[in-house]
Amino acid sequence: MPNGAQALMKTLVDAGIEVCFSNPGTSEMHFVAALDNEPKMRAVLALFEGVATGAADGYARMADKPAATLLHLGCGLGNGLANLHNARKGKVPIVNIVGDHATYHVKYNAQLQSDIETVARNVSPGFVRTSQTTEQLCQDAAEAIAAAKGLPGQVATLILPADVSWGEGGVPCQPLPEPELIGADDATVQTVADAIRSDKKTALLLGGRALREPSLMAAARIAAHSGVKLFAETFPTRIERGAGLPPVERIAYLAELATLQLSEYDNLIVVDAKPPVSFFAYPGKASDLVPEHCTLYTLSTPEQDALTSLNKLADALGANTTEPELQKPARPSRPRGKLTAEKVCKALGHMMPENSIIVDEAITSGLMLNAMTAGAPRHDIITLTGGAIGQGLPSATGAAIACPDRPVYALIGDGTAMYTIQALWTMAREQLNVTSIIFNNASYSILNVELERVGAEEAGEKAKSQLDISGPVTHFAQLAQSMGVHGIRVHTTEELLKAMEYAQNNPGPHLIEAIVPESLNGVKRKVLPWLLRSLPSLPRPVTKALKKKIAP
Amino acid sequence: MPNGAQALMKTLVDAGIEVCFSNPGTSEMHFVAALDNEPKMRAVLALFEGVATGAADGYARMADKPAATLLHLGCGLGNGLANLHNARKGKVPIVNIVGDHATYHVKYNAQLQSDIETVARNVSPGFVRTSQTTEQLCQDAAEAIAAAKGLPGQVATLILPADVSWGEGGVPCQPLPEPELIGADDATVQTVADAIRSDKKTALLLGGRALREPSLMAAARIAAHSGVKLFAETFPTRIERGAGLPPVERIAYLAELATLQLSEYDNLIVVDAKPPVSFFAYPGKASDLVPEHCTLYTLSTPEQDALTSLNKLADALGANTTEPELQKPARPSRPRGKLTAEKVCKALGHMMPENSIIVDEAITSGLMLNAMTAGAPRHDIITLTGGAIGQGLPSATGAAIACPDRPVYALIGDGTAMYTIQALWTMAREQLNVTSIIFNNASYSILNVELERVGAEEAGEKAKSQLDISGPVTHFAQLAQSMGVHGIRVHTTEELLKAMEYAQNNPGPHLIEAIVPESLNGVKRKVLPWLLRSLPSLPRPVTKALKKKIAP
Known part of the structure; x- marks a missing residue:
C-alpha cells in the first residue's frame, strides 16, 4: 500500500x-x-x-x-x-x-x-x-x-x-466527474438579442475564455451580422489573435481613456468579463467606467460557458452563418533609427513566427504592443490579470513548458522583472525556448504617471527618488548570464534586430536587454496622445473630444 | 492642515x-x-x-x-x-x-x-x-x-x-506613553532560586532580549555563583558575544543533538525563550526536546523584561557581585589549504573587526561559525528566527542602515540567497558597508540531510534533482556586479582572505562568492561528528553517548 x-x-x-x-x-x-x-x-x-x-x-x-x-x-x-x-x-x-x-x-x-x-x-x-x-x-x-x-x-x-x-495507507482516488458546461439561459439570450436588435449602439465586452478562438469567431459573426462593437477586457488571461482571427480592441488601462472608448455605447454586454472599473481610484475621478447612459447586460457569467452562450446568441440573431470580419495579415516594416520601446514592439510584430506566445508585462513600454502585432501571424498574448507585478518571467516559464514547440516572448519592464528574476534560472535549467526582452529605462515609469494622476504632481526630489531605479542601473544581460541564460544588452535598433534573429535561430533561453528612454512622462503632455495612437479604432468623435481634453 | x-x-x-x-x-x-x-x-x-x-x-x-x-x-x-x-x-x-x-x-x-x-x-x-x-x-x-x-x-x-x-484634515498624534517594564514576580523568582539552590543540575535557557549584554552579564553572574549552565535558544534574534562577554552555548538545530545537550539537566529555566522543540517533526522522533526527567520553569515570559527578572534572580541568590566568567580573546589562526565552508568561518573569526555584525543564514555551511568566532572581538550575530529563508541579505541591509559605523558580514547559503537577491541592489544604492559571503555548493544541502532524517533516504535521481541547484550553477559574483555590487568569486583560501582584506579596506558593499564543497552528506556518516566539533562545551558523557550512537 x-x-x-x-x-x-x-x-x-x-x-x-x-x-x-x-x-x-x-x-x-x-x-x-x-x-x-x-x-x-x-x-x-x-x-x-x-x-x-x-x-x-x-x-x-x-x-x-x-x-x-x-x-x-x-x-x-x-x-x-x-x-x-x-x-x-x-x-x-x-x-x-x-x-x-x-x-x-x-x-x-x-x-x-x-x-x-x-x-x-x-x-x-x-x-x-x-x-x-x-x-x-x-x-x-x-x-x-x-x-x-x-x-x-x-x-x-x-x-x-x-x-x-x-503515513502508510494512502488510497488513490479517481478524478471526480467533470460538470456539464452550461451557457446562458434562453431568457437571457432573448433579452440580449433584443438589445442588439434595438437601434441603440451596442458593444460586446469579452473576457476570460471568450477571448479564445471559438468564442471569438462566434462573437465576430454576431458583430458582422448586427454591427456590434467587440471589446476585450483590459487584461486578458489569454487572447488568441493575429492574422486570420477576429480583431478585438482592448479597453484601455487609463480610466480617462476607457471612459472615452465606451462613451458612445448605449448597451454593453459582458461575456465572461467584469464591467470595466478603474484600476485604481483617483481623487475626483469615477471608479465605475460604464457611462451612466449605458445599459449593462450579462450574457454569460464566469460560472457559465462563454462559447455555448455566444453560439446561442448567434443562433437567436440568425448570425451563425455570417462571415466574420477577420484580421488581415499586416506586419509592420523593419524598424530603424534610435531604439525606443515602441520600436521593440515593432520589431516583434515585424518578425515573430506564427504561434508565438507573448507574455506582456512591459507596462508603459508595451503600450504599442497590441497595435504593432495586430496583423502578425496568429499568436497568443498573456497579460497581468491581477496587477501584481512579477508575473511575466514565471508565466513565460510555465507557458514554454506547456507548449514546447512554440516560441515564447516575455516582454518585461525593468521594474517588474526584478520581482521574480529567479525565473531565468529555471528557464536555463529546463532549456526553455523563451526570449525575454527587458525594457530598461531605469525607472518605475508607470509610477511617474500615477504620481501625477493621483494629484501629487508637485512631488519633489525625495519623493521622485522612490520611483527612480537608475542608481545603480541593473545590468540585465549580465544578470541573465549569472543564471546561465544567454544575455545581451542592445542600444540600437540594429542590435536589437540582430539579437532577436539570433534568438530565433538558436532556440533556448535568451534575454535581450533593450536600453530605451522612458515612454511616458506627464499624462497631459505625452501619455494620452501616445495612447491615442495605440488605439487606432477609437471613433473619430472620441478622438476629437480627447484631443480637446488634453490640449486645453 | x-x-x-x-x-x-x-x-x-x-x-x-x-x-x-x-x-x-x-x-x-x-x-x-x-x-x-x-x-x-x-x-x-x-x-x-x-x-x-x-x-x-x-x-x-x-x-x-x-x-x-x-x-x-x-x-x-x-x-x-x-x-x-x-x-x-x-x-x-x-x-x-x-x-x-x-x-x-x-x-x-x-x-x-x-x-x-x-x-x-x-x-x-x-x-x-x-x-x-x-x-x-x-x-x-x-x-x-x-x-x-x-x-x-x-x-x-x-x-x-x-x-x-x-484626504484633507489629518491630525498628527503624539506617541502613546511607553508601558512600564515589569520583571518576574517575587514568588516566581523564589521558586526559580529554590530550584537553582537544590542539588539538581540546572540550566538557564536564554532567548530574545536575554541575549543582550546586560542580561547576559546578570545570567553569567548567576552561572558563576550557582554553577548553572547557560544555553541560548537555537535561533537568537540578536546575540551579543565575543571576547569580554559571557559565552553561551546555543541549542543545536538537530533535534538528535539538542536532546543530548539537554540530557543531563534536571531543571531548565527559560528566560524570554520557548522550551526547545524540534524544528520539524520526523517519523518516530519526539517533537518536545525537554527530557522527561527535567522540570521546566519560566523565569521571564516574552511579555516581561528579562533584565529585570534576571537581576531579581541574581539578588535572590546573592549573586549580584559575583564575577562572571567572560570569554577570553582567542582568534583562530589564518586558514590555509583547500577552501571549505569551515575555513570561511575560520577566516571571519581570524580577521573580523570589533563591533562587526554577522548575519548568519549560511545554513549547513555556517555550522562552524559559532565555534570559530567565539573568542573574536565583541560582535553581534543575527539569525533566521522563523526559518523562512531569504532573510539574510535583507536583514544585513537593514542592520547596515541602523549601524552605519559597523561592518556587516552576511553569511548566506546559495539556496537561501536567491529568495531575496534583490537586496544587493539596495546595498549598492545606499552604499552600505556589507560584505556578503555566499557559500556556493550548488545544492540545497540541508535538504539532502533532511531527506534522510525524514526516512526517505532511498530517494532516487528524480527526487534528488529537486535538491540539486547545480544545473546551472549560479555565478553570484557576476550577479552582484549586475546590480552594482563589487563581486568576486574565490576558489582558494588565499583568494578568500585577499578578498576579505580588500573588503575591509574599502568599505561599501562587496559580495564574495566562496566555491565550497557540500559540508554535510549523510547524517549518520558525517553530520553528527561534524556538529560535535561545533559544540566544544558538550559534556564528555554526552560526547561518548553520541559517539556510540553514531558509530553502532
Whole structure:
C-alpha cells in the first residue's frame, strides 16, 4: 500500500496533472521522494516560490489544465501569493500543494509554524483544506482538482501535513466527474438579442475564455451580422489573435481613456468579463467606467460557458452563418533609427513566427504592443490579470513548458522583472525556448504617471527618488548570464534586430536587454496622445473630444 | 492642515520612526509625496517587498526601535510575508504600512483588490487595522507603533486606504506613553532560586532580549555563583558575544543533538525563550526536546523584561557581585589549504573587526561559525528566527542602515540567497558597508540531510534533482556586479582572505562568492561528528553517548 504522498501523486496524474512547479522544504520531502515512482509527473524546480506559482499560472493558461505547485508551509505560500493572486483574477486553475508540519507537531509552535489557511484564503477563497488523515488525503485532492478545474477556474489549496504525507495507507482516488458546461439561459439570450436588435449602439465586452478562438469567431459573426462593437477586457488571461482571427480592441488601462472608448455605447454586454472599473481610484475621478447612459447586460457569467452562450446568441440573431470580419495579415516594416520601446514592439510584430506566445508585462513600454502585432501571424498574448507585478518571467516559464514547440516572448519592464528574476534560472535549467526582452529605462515609469494622476504632481526630489531605479542601473544581460541564460544588452535598433534573429535561430533561453528612454512622462503632455495612437479604432468623435481634453 | 499622509509621516517621526523601507505603488503615492516635507524620515527603496520587510527586521534588531515598511496592497504584503514571519518569531518590532484602494473603490473588485487583513493576520496577529478616516488615521498609527514597540515586540500592520491618505484634515498624534517594564514576580523568582539552590543540575535557557549584554552579564553572574549552565535558544534574534562577554552555548538545530545537550539537566529555566522543540517533526522522533526527567520553569515570559527578572534572580541568590566568567580573546589562526565552508568561518573569526555584525543564514555551511568566532572581538550575530529563508541579505541591509559605523558580514547559503537577491541592489544604492559571503555548493544541502532524517533516504535521481541547484550553477559574483555590487568569486583560501582584506579596506558593499564543497552528506556518516566539533562545551558523557550512537 502506498504512503500518502505516493497515493497523492497517483491521484494527480490520474486527473491529468503532469507538471509540478516546486520549491520544497523538509515537510515536503516525502512528496519529493514519491516523484521517483511516478514517471508521468514532471517536477520543475524554482529558486523562489513566486516563480513556481507564476509558472503554474502560465502553464495552465496555455495547457488548458492545471499544474500543481509544491510550496513550503505558510512562508512558501506567502512568497507565491502575488502570482496566485494574478491566477485568481485570471480565473486560472492551479492546484496548490502546501506542506505543513505533522499534525501533532503544530501545537509546539515551532519556528515555521504559522496560520497557513488564513494566507491561502486570500487567493483560494473557494477551496482551502488541510487534509487530516492519509486515508482521506486523495479524496481531498480529487475535490481540490475538481474545484480548480470548474468554471470559473480557480486556485485550490490543499494543505498537506507531513505525517499525512508519510503515513502508510494512502488510497488513490479517481478524478471526480467533470460538470456539464452550461451557457446562458434562453431568457437571457432573448433579452440580449433584443438589445442588439434595438437601434441603440451596442458593444460586446469579452473576457476570460471568450477571448479564445471559438468564442471569438462566434462573437465576430454576431458583430458582422448586427454591427456590434467587440471589446476585450483590459487584461486578458489569454487572447488568441493575429492574422486570420477576429480583431478585438482592448479597453484601455487609463480610466480617462476607457471612459472615452465606451462613451458612445448605449448597451454593453459582458461575456465572461467584469464591467470595466478603474484600476485604481483617483481623487475626483469615477471608479465605475460604464457611462451612466449605458445599459449593462450579462450574457454569460464566469460560472457559465462563454462559447455555448455566444453560439446561442448567434443562433437567436440568425448570425451563425455570417462571415466574420477577420484580421488581415499586416506586419509592420523593419524598424530603424534610435531604439525606443515602441520600436521593440515593432520589431516583434515585424518578425515573430506564427504561434508565438507573448507574455506582456512591459507596462508603459508595451503600450504599442497590441497595435504593432495586430496583423502578425496568429499568436497568443498573456497579460497581468491581477496587477501584481512579477508575473511575466514565471508565466513565460510555465507557458514554454506547456507548449514546447512554440516560441515564447516575455516582454518585461525593468521594474517588474526584478520581482521574480529567479525565473531565468529555471528557464536555463529546463532549456526553455523563451526570449525575454527587458525594457530598461531605469525607472518605475508607470509610477511617474500615477504620481501625477493621483494629484501629487508637485512631488519633489525625495519623493521622485522612490520611483527612480537608475542608481545603480541593473545590468540585465549580465544578470541573465549569472543564471546561465544567454544575455545581451542592445542600444540600437540594429542590435536589437540582430539579437532577436539570433534568438530565433538558436532556440533556448535568451534575454535581450533593450536600453530605451522612458515612454511616458506627464499624462497631459505625452501619455494620452501616445495612447491615442495605440488605439487606432477609437471613433473619430472620441478622438476629437480627447484631443480637446488634453490640449486645453 | 496636512493631508492624511503628511500627518501620518509626522506621527511616525515623532514616535522615533526615522526609516521607511519601501516598495510603493499607485495607492501609496501620497505617502511617497509626503516624504518631501519630512527631512527626518529616510526612505530606502527596495526592488522587492521581501527585501523591504527583511531590512526592517534587521534594522529593528540593531537599532532597538522599529522602522516602517511601505507595501502595495495585499500582493505587496504577500511578497513581504516570509520576512515578516521571521520578525514575528523573533519578537521584532515593525510598523507595516500597507496601502489599499480608496475605501469607496473596494466594492468594484478591481484587479489588485484582495483581502489584505487575512494575509496580515498571519504575521500581525496582535495588530491589524484598516484606518477608516483621515481624522482617525494618526491615532490608529500611534496605536500601531505602541503595539509594535511593546513587550514582546511585534509586527503591527496599519492598512492605509488611498483616500484616507490623500484626504484633507489629518491630525498628527503624539506617541502613546511607553508601558512600564515589569520583571518576574517575587514568588516566581523564589521558586526559580529554590530550584537553582537544590542539588539538581540546572540550566538557564536564554532567548530574545536575554541575549543582550546586560542580561547576559546578570545570567553569567548567576552561572558563576550557582554553577548553572547557560544555553541560548537555537535561533537568537540578536546575540551579543565575543571576547569580554559571557559565552553561551546555543541549542543545536538537530533535534538528535539538542536532546543530548539537554540530557543531563534536571531543571531548565527559560528566560524570554520557548522550551526547545524540534524544528520539524520526523517519523518516530519526539517533537518536545525537554527530557522527561527535567522540570521546566519560566523565569521571564516574552511579555516581561528579562533584565529585570534576571537581576531579581541574581539578588535572590546573592549573586549580584559575583564575577562572571567572560570569554577570553582567542582568534583562530589564518586558514590555509583547500577552501571549505569551515575555513570561511575560520577566516571571519581570524580577521573580523570589533563591533562587526554577522548575519548568519549560511545554513549547513555556517555550522562552524559559532565555534570559530567565539573568542573574536565583541560582535553581534543575527539569525533566521522563523526559518523562512531569504532573510539574510535583507536583514544585513537593514542592520547596515541602523549601524552605519559597523561592518556587516552576511553569511548566506546559495539556496537561501536567491529568495531575496534583490537586496544587493539596495546595498549598492545606499552604499552600505556589507560584505556578503555566499557559500556556493550548488545544492540545497540541508535538504539532502533532511531527506534522510525524514526516512526517505532511498530517494532516487528524480527526487534528488529537486535538491540539486547545480544545473546551472549560479555565478553570484557576476550577479552582484549586475546590480552594482563589487563581486568576486574565490576558489582558494588565499583568494578568500585577499578578498576579505580588500573588503575591509574599502568599505561599501562587496559580495564574495566562496566555491565550497557540500559540508554535510549523510547524517549518520558525517553530520553528527561534524556538529560535535561545533559544540566544544558538550559534556564528555554526552560526547561518548553520541559517539556510540553514531558509530553502532
